[in-house]
Amino acid sequence: MKPVDAMLEILRDEGVDRVFGNPGTSELPFTDALADAPDIEYVLGVHEGSVVAMADGYARATGRPAFVSLHIAAGLANGLVGLLNASRSRTPLVVTAGQQDRRHLATDPMLSGDLVGLAKAAVKHTFDVQHAHDLPFMLRRAFALAQQPPAGPVFLSLPMDLLQETGPVEVPGRSVRAPLGAATRLQRAADLLAAADNPAIVAGDGIGREGAVPQLVAVAEALGALVHHQPMHDGVDFPGSHPLHAGMLPATHAGIREQLTGHDVVFVIGTHAFMAHHYTPGSPVPDNTRVVQLDSDPAELGRNFPVALGLHGGIGATLAALAPLLRGRVPRAAERIERAGRAHAARRSRTEAQARAGYGEAPLDPLTAAHAVAAGLPEDAVVVEEAITTGIRLRQVLSLDRPGSYVHTVGGGLGWGIGAAVGRRLGGPDRPVVAVLGDGCTMFGLQGLWSAARYEVPVTFVVMNNGEYRTLKETLDSWDSRSTRRGRYVGLDLSPDRLDFTRAAEFFGIEAVRATGADHLAETVAKSACSDAPLLIDVPVNGHG
Missing domain, CATH: 3.40.50.970 (Thiamin diphosphate (ThDP)-binding fold, Pyr/PP domains)
Incomplete structure (x- = not known):
């Protein structure tokens, strides 16, 4: 051969x-x-x-x-x-x-x-x-x-x-590898978690990748523990509508520490070192908080902070074995779930009201634009997100429960979103795909539209068009809040009048439309997600600074 x-x-x-x-x-x-x-x-x-x-x-x-x-x-x-x-x-x-x-x-x-x-x-x-x-x-x-x-x-x-070469070579057979089983010392882990006065869980992307969301739900409910998604998570690692879902952790050690303060035991599962972005001094773990950590990669255990117990094993197998050891041991679990549910509902209600208050004609507030996209999504849609500024708002208004419904990259290399959405739809043609993109990210990956058109991949590309690198301006303003500093930026504006992405889509042979308002955006997303052809929606968004 x-x-x-x-x-x-x-x-x-x-x-x-x-x-x-x-x-x-x-x-x-x-x-x-x-x-x-x-x-x-x-x-x-x-x-x-x-x-x-x-x-x-x-x-x-x-x-x-x-x-x-x-x-x-x-x-x-x-x-x-x-x-x-x-x-x-x-x-x-x-x-x-x-x-x-x-x-x-x-x-x-x-x-x-x-x-x-x-x-x-x-x-x-x-x-x-x-x-x-x-x-x-x-x-x-x-x-x-x-x-x-x-x-x-x-x-x-x-x-x-x-x-x-023509010389013969031999083909070795394919090896079958058994998946990782449950970690050892699970009784000790159960004792630490069950004895906590106020436990919390950090749900990392390893949970979603290894298909362990149902097993995590069982553990969280047995404890009545709040569940935080890791910073800038790449997928659905815990159901967004669950009363114990406490949202995403911020991407700084100081922010994580603030969110976790008051929790005496934190169970960190399948996350790479908390994935901090901007530097802030100190550990992400509050003083006097004990950490139990589970990962299928042994190098993660105790990597950036000390742990009371590190568990190496398959995430799904370990959580499945841990849940029965916790069940019935936490009398206050039901009370904790009810209290968390009230806080969850109040938080979502405030966000809903804030987003709805911005409904009207374009240009739209980023939170309103994100809400309109979420409102138009079919139940089984997959959201591929590379929107940076608006993406943060999108995470606040989405409530996705089905694993695989949210796709992001924590890698930070811009231009990924268009191609990733095309590949996601090719690999899962039974679910509609809506890509929510920043205008800067779109510019980096525009060539991916060629493949979408060439292979007639029915993806809806939603470009949040604010004509600038908004996230960098917000970062600068957070570093220096003096009024003389605001409004003076170097290299952070794409176009004072916004680039017209409908023309870029037409160049590649893709139908395009510009959203005229929030209701129009929601309606267009809803209709296009059921289409058999790609569509680009250019969404004028506020944000010039």
């Missing part, structure tokens, strides 16, 4: 039915072989950033590693931002790039480069494949590593002449 044929056989065996790529000369042996593999679709992107983002969304929708083919050093460099996002969001990807022909690499040919060195900082592991007989088992190893906690992208450099 030729190396390239072995590669295709392994892809099929690993469940790969789509390759996301942008080809070049060094990938031609692979793309040529795909011409005789009708069961593996090649999904073309016109920029590598969009290619990796599509694969990211696809992997999240299907629950298995997505496969990416990039072109040599330059294409890999273009895709690095997506790989950084995937690494931070723990998305399993297997990524390849074609290297120049080995027979003249020593002469430093055009387009060649240190692919492994370039990729190393952005991925979980790298392979520099130099021998045809190594390709099959290195590729198998890449798929295994991509899924092993902590999941993430794995990179392989493939010289183009290696794939053209």
Whole structure:
């Protein structure tokens, strides 16, 4: 069997039915072989950033590693931002790039480069494949590593002449790995949690990734513990309508510490170091608060703060085993749930009233715009969010319960949203997808609209258009509140009159409309989410400063 044929056989065996790529000369042996593999679709992107983002969304929708083919050093460099996002969001990807022909690499040919060195900082592991007989088992190893906690992208450099070799290679079988079981010392964990006077839970994205939301609900209800989502969470890790849901933690140590003050025991589950953004001094954990931490990645336990007990195991299996040990041990659990429910309802009522007060004609207040989008969502919709400023407001008005209904990247590499939404819909065509995007994020990833049009992917792209990098202005103002400082910003304005994203959509062949008001926005989202074609909605939003 030729190396390239072995590669295709392994892809099929690993469940790969789509390759996301942008080809070049060094990938031609692979793309040529795909011409005789009708069961593996090649999904073309016109920029590598969009290619990796599509694969990211696809992997999240299907629950298995997505496969990416990039072109040599330059294409890999273009895709690095997506790989950084995937690494931070723990998305399993297997990524390849074609290297120049080995027979003249020593002469430093055009387009060649240190692919492994370039990729190393952005991925979980790298392979520099130099021998045809190594390709099959290195590729198998890449798929295994991509899924092993902590999941993430794995990179392989493939010289183009290696794939053209005719010498036979052997294909190793696929290994079946048992999932992580429950952690040990669960009775000790149950004793610590049950004895707490005021317990809280921090729900990290590991819960959503590992499908452990129902198990977390059982533990939270047994304790009557408030549940906070981790800062800038990537998914639904606890039902938004549940009375114990206490919202998202802020992305600073000081803010987290303030939110958790008064809780004597905090159960931190499946979150990477609380994911702080801006620096504030001190620990995220209040003094005299004890932490029980659970993660499928042992490196997370006690990484940034001391823990009274660190539990390493499968998150779902551990929570499922822990819930019976807690049930009936906390007499005040029902009372705590009722009290939390009243606070939850009051908080949502205040937010609802504030958002409704802004209804009217565009331009809209960001909270009102977010509310209108939420009001128009079908029940089974998936929200892909890369809206930065308005995204924070969107989290306040959404109340999503179904796992997988919210997709975000905590990686921070802009331009991810459009491609991720396309990939999410390709991987889960049974659910409508609405992408809520900032105008700056849209500019970074605009090329993804080409793929949406080319493959007729029915995604609704909602661009919150305030003509500026609003989040940076708000950050500057929070640092320096003096009146002489406000209103003077360098490099933070995109357009004083707002860019017209309807024209950009039309260029790529996508229908577009500009929202005239909050009701119009809600109606358009509701109708478009049931459509069989992509649509872009340009939403004028207030915020110029």
